[in-house]
Amino acid sequence: MxxxxxxxxxxxxxxxxxxIKKDIIANYKSGDKLxxxxxxxxxxxxxxxxxxSAYSQLVVEGYIESYPKSGYIVTDMTNINSDPNKxxxxxxxxxxxxxLYDFFPARLDNKSFPLKLWKRLLTKVIDNSLNLGSxxxxxxxxGLRTQIAKYINEFRGVKCQANQIVxxxxxxxxxxxxxKIIKKDYDTLAIENxxxxxxxxxxxxFGYKIKKVGIDNNGLNLDALNNSNxxxxxxxxxxxxxxxxxxxxxxxxxxxxxxxxxxxxxxxxDYDSELRYSSRPIPSLQGLDNHDRxxxxxxxxxxxxxxxxxxxxxxxxxxxxxxQQSFDFDISRVSIITQKTLEKFISDGHWDRHLRxxxxxxxxxxxxxxxxxxxxxxNSLKIESQGGGLSILINPSVEFNWTLLKQLSSKKRIKLYFxxxxxxxxxxxxxxxxxxxxxxxxxxxxxxxxEIWKQCILS
Amino acid sequence: MxxxxxxxxxxxxxxxxxxIKKDIIANYKSGDKLxxxxxxxxxxxxxxxxxxSAYSQLVVEGYIESYPKSGYIVTDMTNINSDPNKxxxxxxxxxxxxxLYDFFPARLDNKSFPLKLWKRLLTKVIDNSLNLGSxxxxxxxxGLRTQIAKYINEFRGVKCQANQIVxxxxxxxxxxxxxKIIKKDYDTLAIENxxxxxxxxxxxxFGYKIKKVGIDNNGLNLDALNNSNxxxxxxxxxxxxxxxxxxxxxxxxxxxxxxxxxxxxxxxxDYDSELRYSSRPIPSLQGLDNHDRxxxxxxxxxxxxxxxxxxxxxxxxxxxxxxQQSFDFDISRVSIITQKTLEKFISDGHWDRHLRxxxxxxxxxxxxxxxxxxxxxxNSLKIESQGGGLSILINPSVEFNWTLLKQLSSKKRIKLYFxxxxxxxxxxxxxxxxxxxxxxxxxxxxxxxxEIWKQCILS
Numbered sequence: 052m053x054x055x056x057x058x059x060x061x062x063x064x065x066x067x068x069x070x071i072k073k074d075i076i077a078n079y080k081s082g083d084k085l086x087x088x089x090x091x092x093x094x095x096x097x098x099x100x101x102x103x104s105a106y107s108q109l110v111v112e113g114y115i116e117s118y119p120k121s122g123y124i125v126t127d128m129t130n131i132n133s134d135p136n137k138x139x140x141x142x143x144x145x146x147x148x149x150x151l152y153d154f155f156p157a158r159l160d161n162k163s164f165p166l167k168l169w170k171r172l173l174t175k176v177i178d179n180s181l182n183l184g185s186x187x188x189x190x191x192x193x194g195l196r197t198q199i200a201k202y203i204n205e206f207r208g209v210k211c212q213a214n215q216i217v218x219x220x221x222x223x224x225x226x227x228x229x230x231k232i233i234k235k236d237y238d239t240l241a242i243e244n245x246x247x248x249x250x251x252x253x254x255x256x257f258g259y260k261i262k263k264v265g266i267d268n269n270g271l272n273l274d275a276l277n278n279s280n281x282x283x284x285x286x287x288x289x290x291x292x293x294x295x296x297x298x299x300x301x302x303x304x305x306x307x308x309x310x311x312x313x314x315x316x317x318x319x320x321d322y323d324s325e326l327r328y329s330s331r332p333i334p335s336l337q338g339l340d341n342h343d344r345x346x347x348x349x350x351x352x353x354x355x356x357x358x359x360x361x362x363x364x365x366x367x368x369x370x371x372x373x374x375q376q377s378f379d380f381d382i383s384r385v386s387i388i389t390q391k392t393l394e395k396f397i398s399d400g401h402w403d404r405h406l407r408x409x410x411x412x413x414x415x416x417x418x419x420x421x422x423x424x425x426x427x428x429x430n431s432l433k434i435e436s437q438g439g440g441l442s443i444l445i446n447p448s449v450e451f452n453w454t455l456l457k458q459l460s461s462k463k464r465i466k467l468y469f470x471x472x473x474x475x476x477x478x479x480x481x482x483x484x485x486x487x488x489x490x491x492x493x494x495x496x497x498x499x500x501x502e503i504w505k506q507c508i509l510s
Numbered sequence: 511m512x513x514x515x516x517x518x519x520x521x522x523x524x525x526x527x528x529x530i531k532k533d534i535i536a537n538y539k540s541g542d543k544l545x546x547x548x549x550x551x552x553x554x555x556x557x558x559x560x561x562x563s564a565y566s567q568l569v570v571e572g573y574i575e576s577y578p579k580s581g582y583i584v585t586d587m588t589n590i591n592s593d594p595n596k597x598x599x600x601x602x603x604x605x606x607x608x609x610l611y612d613f614f615p616a617r618l619d620n621k622s623f624p625l626k627l628w629k630r631l632l633t634k635v636i637d638n639s640l641n642l643g644s645x646x647x648x649x650x651x652x653g654l655r656t657q658i659a660k661y662i663n664e665f666r667g668v669k670c671q672a673n674q675i676v677x678x679x680x681x682x683x684x685x686x687x688x689x690k691i692i693k694k695d696y697d698t699l700a701i702e703n704x705x706x707x708x709x710x711x712x713x714x715x716f717g718y719k720i721k722k723v724g725i726d727n728n729g730l731n732l733d734a735l736n737n738s739n740x741x742x743x744x745x746x747x748x749x750x751x752x753x754x755x756x757x758x759x760x761x762x763x764x765x766x767x768x769x770x771x772x773x774x775x776x777x778x779x780d781y782d783s784e785l786r787y788s789s790r791p792i793p794s795l796q797g798l799d800n801h802d803r804x805x806x807x808x809x810x811x812x813x814x815x816x817x818x819x820x821x822x823x824x825x826x827x828x829x830x831x832x833x834q835q836s837f838d839f840d841i842s843r844v845s846i847i848t849q850k851t852l853e854k855f856i857s858d859g860h861w862d863r864h865l866r867x868x869x870x871x872x873x874x875x876x877x878x879x880x881x882x883x884x885x886x887x888x889n890s891l892k893i894e895s896q897g898g899g900l901s902i903l904i905n906p907s908v909e910f911n912w913t914l915l916k917q918l919s920s921k922k923r924i925k926l927y928f929x930x931x932x933x934x935x936x937x938x939x940x941x942x943x944x945x946x947x948x949x950x951x952x953x954x955x956x957x958x959x960x961e962i963w964k965q966c967i968l969s
Contacts, residue, residue, distance in 0.1 A: 113758020159643035299572020
């Protein structure tokens with residue numbers, strides 16, 4: 052029999068409530084009457100108030116009902132399982148593979164994050180002026196939006212006001228929000244092929260039709276776009292993903308004209324334009340547009356950290372009322388602490404300095420990897436894309452055993468990324484990410500890679 | 511004429527590039543030839559390398575093309591706007607209204623956030639072990655998921671493993687993710703009426719049909735649910751939003767049986783169950799389910815802070831493969847710094863202490879507001895819901911001028927929340943939030959409110 056344990060941390064009434072609940076489940080049926088409060092109190096040697104409290108909790112949860120004069124009656128509990136502690140089957144869904152070197156194409160060197168500075172700024176922004184009891188502004192903190200507007204105006208040529216900016220927690224979040232608010236006006240998305248598959252995934256999940264449009268040396272093929280009959284297009288004009296092509300000014304203007312004529316919309320994904328090593332960043336397409344037809348998407352993932360989860364979207368003015376009427380207008384997507392810290396980071400001038408630092412750092416890595424690849428494999432390899440971002444794209448220039456490459460790299464614990472898997476198209480190239488590797492690691496990694504590569508050449 | 515300014519911060523070649531670009535846009539047409547590099551160099555008194563750099567940037571951006579022997583030719587730029595600095599029309603979309611007292615129903619007192627402690631934990635978790643250069647685990651940090659699994663097991667009776675938990679950035683985010691991954695198997699969502707409108711909004715945006723199902727004294731009406739023919743239902747069983755009813759055990763069991771029979775799914779939104787003032791928290795419905803049919807949704811917004819943006823979702827095991835195959839599996843939704851801080855907050859025992867503190871604090875406010883309302887307006891007002899959460903719901907018990915109430919409260923700068931506006935249904939009640947007000951503010955606010963209320967009584 053149950054004995055109340057007066058040394059147990061749990062209040063007496065809760066111990067009792069748990070015990071009676073177990074008893075009801077195991078031994079009572081619907082309509083059965085419980086013992087009176089007086090009886091239980093004397094049985095367990097506890098006060099009547101303790102029993103009353105235990106019984107009221109059982110009433111609140113609906114196990115028993117209280118009837119004046121009749122006392123406490125067990126309710127209908129057909130189907131309750133007699134073993135409420137049974138643990139469900141466990142499916143392990145995560146495994147982490149351990150690679151010697153991982154050429155992930157969108158990773159930064161952990162050391163490049165300004166850890167100490169960030170910590171200092173964090174502790175500065177956390178004070179009583181922060182309202183942590185309320186929902187923050189859905190669109191993002193006004194101060195941060197002002198800083199971003201200033202930055203993208205100066206460095207990316209984007210023409211916008213803070214009220215056009217929405218702070219999001221990553222590219223997919225920005226795309227999801229956009230897909231939601233323009234759904235009534237657009238049903239088909241044209242997207243570069245090869246292109247960034249995540250974009251198709253997001254728009255597909257909202258029920259959009261996806262039309263893949265080919266690219267050429269000038270980026271998106273505009274004739275093919277015209278033929279697609281889509282009025283909405285997603286492009287990466289300054290550094291096409293994955294081929295690295297940039298769209299020349301003439302085509303940018305034609306594209307804007309296309310959008311103007313059709314009342315269409317251009318989604319400009321400016322994912323890594325900060326990182327260009329052989330020229331200055333190319334000004335945004337948004338800045339050329341005078342007809343309010345461009346949505347500009349930026350992120351801090353490629354140049355500051357993918358782990359702080361901050362991106363942003365610049366809406367054209369005509370979409371602002373739509374956004375404002377959508378339920379998302381009230382939903383803040385990023386911690387106010389992160390937003391305030393980032394705002395201070397930019398306004399205090401650290402962002403400019405950081406960009407210069409990270410550009411130099413990654414230019415060095417880029418140049419090193421390019422040199423090593425050409426020195427070691429120049430005869431059998433061609434470079435498809437280089438000069439920007441966090442990876443170099445390569446292909447064999449000779450007959451090549453791709454299957455063996457995959458087998459050997461896996462055996463040697465080298466993680467490679469293939470464009471067919473990333474972009475889901477027909478075009479193939481290997482993404483050789485350098486951002487996440489330190490310089491000495493690049494040397495060792497390319498050494499092993501070259502040995503593998505040579506074995507895959509079919510001569 | 512343009513003169514190079516050697517004191518300008520900008521490198522010479524960029525000043526020159528900007529100048530030539532302006533010149534091209536204003537004075538050149540497609541096919542025109544630019545001056546030779548030598549000519550420009552002597553014209554502006556700069557080195558040939560400076561001119562070359564300026565020209566190559568213009569080539570990269572596609573303004574000009576370089577032809578061997580012919581030099582630099584302007585490309586086709588029909589349609590370029592001659593005023594690239596023109597600022598677009600500004601639509602002001604934000605206004606902050608200034609209220610004397612705001613009865614927002616889901617706000618916490620700013621002072622209740624453990625600011626100093628949070629700051630201390632933040633600085634502890636920010637060290638070199640944090641990888642800020644990589645994308646964090648899409649599902650959320652394993653450590654945080656483990657802490658949450660432990661907490662909801664002990665305090666909410668939820669049976670789950672860390673691998674079933676997904677960390678999200680708020681309720682809408684959790685709902686959006688769920689709506690995405692189960693879309694192939696469900697097309698209709700049954701939802702409580704009155705109920706939480708945000709849920710309908712999210713599912714509607716993914717193309718689900720919404721069926722409103724009435725509620726009674728036991729919460730969701732199960733017969734009406736059966737008749738709705740939906741296989742997917744959203745409920746707030748422990749503290750129905752907005753009526754505050756809790757679903758008794760017998761109905762919980764029937765609901766689980768309903769889901770089992772139809773291969774259906776129950777979304778259990780446990781939004782504020784930590785805050786109950788007149789009984790213990792009611793154990794989750796999820797914990798009663800042995801057939802893997804319940805998705806459990808929790809949040810830190812109601813009991814810690816809505817500004818840090820952390821919520822979580824417990825998926826039943828059979829949905830894990832679906833989630834794993836979805837593109838969302840790779841997308842992390844919350845800053846790793848926030849996640850690590852929260853993990854430490856829970857594992858160090860602060861969360862338990864915080865919950866006790868915040869429960870006591872809000873119980874006091876709840877009791878105070880309830881007492882004041884009844885003392886002052888007991889004859890003309892009935893309480894629809896009390897005893898939990900961050901608000902008390904009231905209605906007039908006499909003939910009443912609602913329009914006047916809205917007019918007068920606006921005039922006196924008191925912000926009231928009406929259920930018809932929040933839930934979008936036919937049921938009406940006023941949500942009197944106390945969480946965001948301090949005790950002395952509750953007194954003053956209710957004083958003003960009472961004066962307004964009395965004027966609205968039609969006698």
